[in-house]
Amino acid sequence: xxxxxxxxxxxxxxxxxxxxxxxxxxxxxxxxxxxxxxxxxxxxxxxxxxxxxxxxxxxxxxxxxxxxxxxxxxxxxxxxxxxxxxxxxxxxxxxxxxxxxxxxxxxxxxxxxxxxxxxxxxxxxxxxxxxxxxxxxxxxxxxxxxxxxxxxxxxxxxxxxxxxxxxxxxxxxxxxxxxxxxxxxxxxxxxxxxxxxxxxxxxxxxxxxxxxxxxxxxxxxxxxxxxxxxxxxxxxxxxxxxxxxxxxxxx
Amino acid sequence: xxxxxxxxxxxxxxxxxxxxxxxxxxxxxxxxxxxxxxxxxxxxxxxxxxxxxxxxxxxxxxxxxxxxxxxxxxxxxxxxxxxxxxxxxxxxxxxxxxxxxxxxxxxxxxxxxxxxxxxxxxxxxxxxxxxxxxxxxxxxxxxxxxxxxxxxxxxxxxxxxxxxxxxxxxxxxxxxxxxxxxxxxxxxxxxxxxxxxxxxxxxxxxxxxxxxxxxxxxxxxxxxxxxxxxxxxxxxxxxxxxxxxxxxxxxxxxxxxxxxxxxxxxxxxxxxxxxxxxxxxxxxxxxxxxxxxxxxxxxxxxxxxxxxxxxxxxxxxxxxxxxxxxxxxxxxxxxxxxxxxxx
Numbered sequence: 001x002x003x004x005x006x007x008x009x010x011x012x013x014x015x016x017x018x019x020x021x022x023x024x025x026x027x028x029x030x031x032x033x034x035x036x037x038x039x040x041x042x043x044x045x046x047x048x049x050x051x052x053x054x055x056x057x058x059x060x061x062x063x064x065x066x067x068x069x070x071x072x073x074x075x076x077x078x079x080x081x082x083x084x085x086x087x088x089x090x091x092x093x094x095x096x097x098x099x100x101x102x103x104x105x106x107x108x109x110x111x112x113x114x115x116x117x118x119x120x121x122x123x124x125x126x127x128x129x130x131x132x133x134x135x136x137x138x139x140x141x142x143x144x145x146x147x148x149x150x151x152x153x154x155x156x157x158x159x160x161x162x163x164x165x166x167x168x169x170x171x172x173x174x175x176x177x178x179x180x181x182x183x184x185x186x187x188x189x190x191x192x193x194x195x196x197x198x199x200x201x202x203x204x205x206x207x208x209x210x211x212x213x214x215x216x217x218x219x220x221x222x223x224x225x226x227x228x229x230x231x232x233x234x235x236x237x238x239x240x241x242x243x244x245x246x247x248x249x250x251x
Numbered sequence: 252x253x254x255x256x257x258x259x260x261x262x263x264x265x266x267x268x269x270x271x272x273x274x275x276x277x278x279x280x281x282x283x284x285x286x287x288x289x290x291x292x293x294x295x296x297x298x299x300x301x302x303x304x305x306x307x308x309x310x311x312x313x314x315x316x317x318x319x320x321x322x323x324x325x326x327x328x329x330x331x332x333x334x335x336x337x338x339x340x341x342x343x344x345x346x347x348x349x350x351x352x353x354x355x356x357x358x359x360x361x362x363x364x365x366x367x368x369x370x371x372x373x374x375x376x377x378x379x380x381x382x383x384x385x386x387x388x389x390x391x392x393x394x395x396x397x398x399x400x401x402x403x404x405x406x407x408x409x410x411x412x413x414x415x416x417x418x419x420x421x422x423x424x425x426x427x428x429x430x431x432x433x434x435x436x437x438x439x440x441x442x443x444x445x446x447x448x449x450x451x452x453x454x455x456x457x458x459x460x461x462x463x464x465x466x467x468x469x470x471x472x473x474x475x476x477x478x479x480x481x482x483x484x485x486x487x488x489x490x491x492x493x494x495x496x497x498x499x500x501x502x503x504x505x506x507x508x509x510x511x512x513x514x515x516x517x518x519x520x521x522x523x524x525x526x527x528x529x530x531x532x533x534x535x536x537x538x539x540x541x542x543x544x545x546x547x548x549x550x551x552x553x554x555x556x557x558x559x560x561x562x563x564x565x566x567x568x569x570x571x572x573x574x575x576x577x578x579x580x581x582x583x584x585x586x587x588x589x590x591x592x593x594x
Contacts, residue, residue: 129304129384130433137388138401138429144389146505147381179507231507 031109032200033075033193036101037092038248039066041209048094056214059160059221061168063209066094067141068152069134071125073117075107075193083107089121089134091141103200112193115203116186119242120151123175123182146230148173151181152241154212163225170212172238174230181230181238187247204248211244212237284589285309289369292446294454295482298369300383300441305434307442310420313594315439317417318432320593323407325353325397332390332436335362338591341522341582342366342443348533352396359499361533363518364526366445366585372487376515376531379505387436388429401429408432443591445521449579454482460579467576474545474563474573478517478556484580489514490556493549494530501531512554524581538577542570 039046041053041063052060070090075083085104093099125131126148135142141150154170161168172181193201213219217236227233289307291298305311318324319332335350336342342365344350350358360376374380380389390396391404408414408427415425421438422431452458460468471479480486489502491513502511515531529535535544545563549555565573585591 127381129382130430130437132428132430136429138405142388144380144385144392145375146379147385229507 029197030105031107031195031197032103032105033107033112033195034101034103034200034202035070035073035115036202036204037070037207038100038204039092039094039207039209046094046209053210055210055221056218057160057220059158061156061158061221063094063154063156065153065155066209067139068092068119069121069141069149071118071121073104073115075104075112076114076116077110078113078192079110081110083112087133088117089125091134091139093139101202107195109195109197112189112195114186114188115205115247116184118182118184119238120172120175120182121149123180125149126175143171143173146173148175148230151175151238154209158221158225160221161225162222167225168221169226169228170234170237171228172234173228174234179230179232179235181234183238183242185242185245187245189247189250191250193250201250203250205245206248208244212241215240215243283309284592284594285313287312287442287590289442289444292444292451292482295446296370299372300369300437302369302438302441305384305437307438308421310417311422311435311438312442312590314414314417314421315435315437316591317414317594318436319439324391324399324404326399326403327353329353330397332387333593335390335396336365338588338593339525339586340364341445341525341586342440343526345525345527348528350396352393353398356395358393358395360531361528364522365440366443366522366582367483367519368443369441370483370487373516377502377504378489378516383441384433384437387433404432405429439591443585445582445585447584448521448582451482451582453579461575463572463575464579465576467572467574470565470569470573471576474565475520477558479520484520485517487516489516491515491552491554493544493551493555493559494532494534495550496552497532499532510554513552514554520577521580522582522586523577525586538574539570542573546570 044051044053046063046066048066049062049064052062054060068091070092071088073085073088073090077083083104090102091099121135125135131137135149137144141153142148143150150171150173152172154168156168157166158168159166163169174181187205189203193203195201217240219237219240224233227237287307287309289302322328322331322334324331330353335344335352337344344362347357347362349360350362352358363376368374368383371383372378374383374386375389380386388401391399391401405427414427418427418431418435419425421435449458453460478486478488478490478492489511491501492515494513496513500512502514502516503509505511523529523538527536527538529538529541535541542565545559546565547562549559549562551560
């Protein structure tokens, strides 16, 4: 019995000392970078469930649900060396302000010139079984009948929609081959990002919902109000929205 | 390798600890219904899933089994996984050609038998689920099966302190989340191996076929083995075996390819005695009728498997010999194995 107690305490000691070491919020010493996403439609801020907007086809619409995955985030230095965030999976949900920014810990000090990431969840995590955190299927971003993540989700209403209830629903999924909607994005910084110990600069990225529907493929809500299976139509939207982000400023 | 050594050391430590608490060190351990291990049977291929990131333990297995038999996984607490997958029928559902879910709803496909799942490369008749760990959440959220939400399931399980304790035993803390739910259910269903049929005994040199069974085996190897490949009796490919065309496009539902229309995952031929009716839509009621399908019922269509273009030729005596062989594939042990029973 005594042995057990000693063993257990030892185990606790080992465990706790590990946790301490990995703790990212090690005040003052670690060098971090924060990323904040703000969503717009054109130049108007996106406001869910109230404001009306126009798409490139001239259809008016309101947005009820707007979510997307930002994953595999990297920062590149002026000397081309790259910082890669560990376990880099973030679900940006317009309905949840706290989801719209995240802090990347232990970024090596230096001057960085660009950020890159994937819109969507890489194919490896689509095929390796049960996931947790941002990738937990409880977030409503996973197709159970055709395994794989919904990389981005737009749900709204439009008087031009031909669906019952006038809904417009686009669930972008598909991670392999010609039906892949995964898109990688690289954005140069307008001013360089200086990472120093004890500070957490904030990279402000703006996203434009209108880009989903405009270029190169104009989306007509009357023709395609509901898209929820991998295929060409979703690939068209992904080709549109791959240009939707820009870095507004760093502070 | 490292993991294995760690496990061995860990188990030794555990065993020693248990002993030190026992009053009588000579007490024989009673075999428990949670004595579980996963062993690759001799001469079988390497399993597709080997519990590498989901170490199989008695606690994990017992938790998965409890979940599998728990109706709280459904919206109105009436349907468990076992409602559609009963042990006595090799974990298939036999009283309905297609599945029977909450509020008496019928699905459009036959509940398949569940065994040797660790060898499957995909799940469902159309292979829509790409990983065994992603399978359990599909019936939970399917409106015509359990129609429940994940937050609800997790809340119901959290409300039960005995579940919190079991999750702690299995995963180290009381936290109940989707990933742990998925992994626990897989510890149960993934560990169900059916390899104790007469066929297996013959292969292991512990029994021999009768003359009819042997003749049937030869016919099987000539006519069926290309798709229903030994020793699992499926190659897990998707084929059109000439069933009547219906609205269910099968594999094409997943891939969107015209060339995959009406193809379904080749099912295993083990345990047929327990799993009728047959086929993805439960449309064939007996093995005799299945053989009649292959000899005279094949429906032509552009995606029909080339090997079935001219039907399969079998005489009446061939058929009875083939049936004698198929009967050697029934495993009467695993359908009554206490470890797989409702706890």
